[in-house]
Amino acid sequence: MGLEPDISQFVHKITVRLNPQDVLILFTDGITEGENSYGQHYGIDRLCEVALCHHEQTSEDRKNAIVSDVFEHIGRQRIFNNITLIILKQK
Numbered sequence: 001m002g003l004e005p006d007i008s009q010f011v012h013k014i015t016v017r018l019n020p021q022d023v024l025i026l027f028t029d030g031i032t033e034g035e036n037s038y039g040q041h042y043g044i045d046r047l048c049e050v051a052l053c054h055h056e057q058t059s060e061d062r063k064n065a066i067v068s069d070v071f072e073h074i075g076r077q078r079i080f081n082n083i084t085l086i087i088l089k090q091k
Contacts, residue, residue, distance in 0.1 A: 024088040025087050028083065028085075031085060035077055036074060050066050060087075063085055
């Protein structure tokens with residue numbers, strides 16, 4: 001983790017209006033950059049695919065499906081980055 005004395009250049013404010021049943025997925029690059037034994041990243045496309053496959057499930061179940069798939073992709077490879085995933089669903 002790097003520390004910066006002034007992070008203002010990295011902070012931006014936006015407003016996002018969520019409609020009922022919309023889902024917001026926040027994740028760190030440890031998810032998308034998780035590598036398998038062939039050096040292939042998990043990637044944003046696979047993340048989206050797994051999230052969409054579980055669209056009928058709760059946020060907790062969707063999170064568990066994504067995390068499970070990430071670890072299945074990584075296999076026995078060493079993890080070099082944090083893996084953080086937050087899923088919010090508008091009621």
